[in-house]
Amino acid sequence: MSKTLDDIRELIAPYNKKGVPVAPQTTFATDLEWDSLTVMDFVAEMEDHFDIIIPLNLLPDLETVGQVADAVEGLVEKRNG
Amino acid sequence: MADLFDKFDPMIKARDALGFEAASPIDVVMEEILSPTEAVIKGQRTILAGTNNYLGLTFDPRCVRAAHEALDAAGTGTTGSRVLNGTYSGHKALEAAIAGLYGTEHCLVFSTGFLANLASIGTLAGKDDVIVIDADSHASIYDACTMSGATIVRFKHNDPDDLDKRLRRLGGDARVLVVIEGLYSMLGDKAPMRELVEVKNCHGAALMVDEAHSIGVFGETGCGVAQEAGVMDQVEFMVGTFSKSVGTIGGYCVSNHPKFEILRLAARPYMFTASLPPSVVASALKAVEILGSEPQHRQKLWRNARQLHEGLSAAGFSLGAPASPVVAVKIPERATAVRLWEQLLQNGVYVNLAMPPATPQGLNLLRCSLSAAHTPEQVSTIVETFTRLARSNSVLAGSAA
Numbered sequence: 001m002s003k004t005l006d007d008i009r010e011l012i013a014p015y016n017k018k019g020v021p022v023a024p025q026t027t028f029a030t031d032l033e034w035d036s037l038t039v040m041d042f043v044a045e046m047e048d049h050f051d052i053i054i055p056l057n058l059l060p061d062l063e064t065v066g067q068v069a070d071a072v073e074g075l076v077e078k079r080n081g
Numbered sequence: 082m083a084d085l086f087d088k089f090d091p092m093i094k095a096r097d098a099l100g101f102e103a104a105s106p107i108d109v110v111m112e113e114i115l116s117p118t119e120a121v122i123k124g125q126r127t128i129l130a131g132t133n134n135y136l137g138l139t140f141d142p143r144c145v146r147a148a149h150e151a152l153d154a155a156g157t158g159t160t161g162s163r164v165l166n167g168t169y170s171g172h173k174a175l176e177a178a179i180a181g182l183y184g185t186e187h188c189l190v191f192s193t194g195f196l197a198n199l200a201s202i203g204t205l206a207g208k209d210d211v212i213v214i215d216a217d218s219h220a221s222i223y224d225a226c227t228m229s230g231a232t233i234v235r236f237k238h239n240d241p242d243d244l245d246k247r248l249r250r251l252g253g254d255a256r257v258l259v260v261i262e263g264l265y266s267m268l269g270d271k272a273p274m275r276e277l278v279e280v281k282n283c284h285g286a287a288l289m290v291d292e293a294h295s296i297g298v299f300g301e302t303g304c305g306v307a308q309e310a311g312v313m314d315q316v317e318f319m320v321g322t323f324s325k326s327v328g329t330i331g332g333y334c335v336s337n338h339p340k341f342e343i344l345r346l347a348a349r350p351y352m353f354t355a356s357l358p359p360s361v362v363a364s365a366l367k368a369v370e371i372l373g374s375e376p377q378h379r380q381k382l383w384r385n386a387r388q389l390h391e392g393l394s395a396a397g398f399s400l401g402a403p404a405s406p407v408v409a410v411k412i413p414e415r416a417t418a419v420r421l422w423e424q425l426l427q428n429g430v431y432v433n434l435a436m437p438p439a440t441p442q443g444l445n446l447l448r449c450s451l452s453a454a455h456t457p458e459q460v461s462t463i464v465e466t467f468t469r470l471a472r473s474n475s476v477l478a479g480s481a482a
């Protein structure tokens with residue numbers, strides 16, 4: 001499992017109030033039962049952790065933890081040029 | 082085919098689970114409006130403490146007379162867009178008055194405050210631009226962002242360091258519009274204006290301040306929080322509404338940008354809707370003159386705001402922010418908030434019940450807004466009613482006397 005995914009799981013933990021097991025296919029809305037505000041706060045945490053910008057425009061396409069990990073890796077690569 | 086309304090099932094379920102019994106916030110009817118601070122609701126005389134009528138100008142005889150005269154002289158409506166037949170001399174006079182108040186070259190008047198944000202934010206930023214917004218921004222700002230097609234970035238509420246980090250990550254080549262509000266309407270907290278202006282200056286971003294809840298309330302001539310902070314000349318765009326301190330409906334955006342007037346051709350929420358009726362324009366013009374030249378209304382408003390804030394604090398309530406004309410009482414349990422809201426209404430006090438996602442941090446709020454037109458006795462009654470009902474619902478310690 002990638003380092004990015006591990007980091008994201010750690011960042012999810014404080015928001016994962018029900019202790020739902022987190023896998024790449026875990027969904028934010030259905031499995032973790034996050035509302036839109038929680039998702040946006042979590043995005044801010046990831047931005048700071050990875051030192052990237054995750055535009056809100058991307059959120060509709062990021063339904064699962066795995067999709068987020070891929071997107072973050074892409075944004076980190078882009079930042080590093 | 083499937084029912085279009087199926088997607089609302091979770092919302093319907095959530096609404097029904099709130100458990101309103103005696104009344105529901107979306108069904109409140111003002112059967113008779115007695116004054117800026119009193120109405121008849123369900124047959125009962127009720128103190129209005131949740132109307133955003135900050136200066137109490139809705140019944141100011143000068144505003145009412147101006148509206149009457151315009152109605153008689155120019156009719157009930159313009160039936161047209163600002164860019165067709167809907168620009169009357171009143172609209173131009175109102176724009177000139179607001180530009181005069183803010184000391185700017187340009188002012189555009191819109192048909193609502195919501196449209197002012199859609200038109201200005203949604204048009205100023207395009208698909209190759211970036212909008213950086215405060216996390217607690219009003220729905221009209223979020224919707225304007227979506228409409229613009231720009232890249233949308235959110236920074237932590239009222240946090241200049243967080244804004245700084247995000248602007249730094251965006252880099253110097255990005256074209257950025259930062260959008261903040263002067264006073265945030267849910268908790269009644271004010272933006273750290275000087276610090277935020279310093280950060281945006283440092284990165285060369287443009288700043289828009291939405292003074293919807295702060296026009297008439299802050300600053301020497303009531304321009305808002307940026308004026309109070311002494312940085313108005315460093316704010317590129319200021320928007321606001323006529324539906325709060327100005328006491329009617331409509332919105333505006335002011336700027337000194339030399340190309341600003343092109344928005345009259347580019348902003349669809351300006352072009353493709355009918356302009357404000359003459360009577361609304363006339364009362365807005367009068368109210369703008371009053372709020373700029375008569376600080377006594379502002380002083381009275383602040384006296385009332387401090388009285389309510391101090392009274393509720395002393396009673397033991399947890400409040401959203403330091404004293405401002407928005408006083409938000411935090412109620413931990415949602416069911417208790419619902420019950421208290423109903424009981425306040427039954428006991429003759431109308432406030433706003435606010436819940437997530439309209440509120441930040443998952444808070445349930447009984448949100449009060451003050452008016453210059455409240456009397457000290459009315460404010461005392463609000464405090465007493467809150468305290469008595471909170472005790473009987475065990476929100477506050479002490480017996481229900």
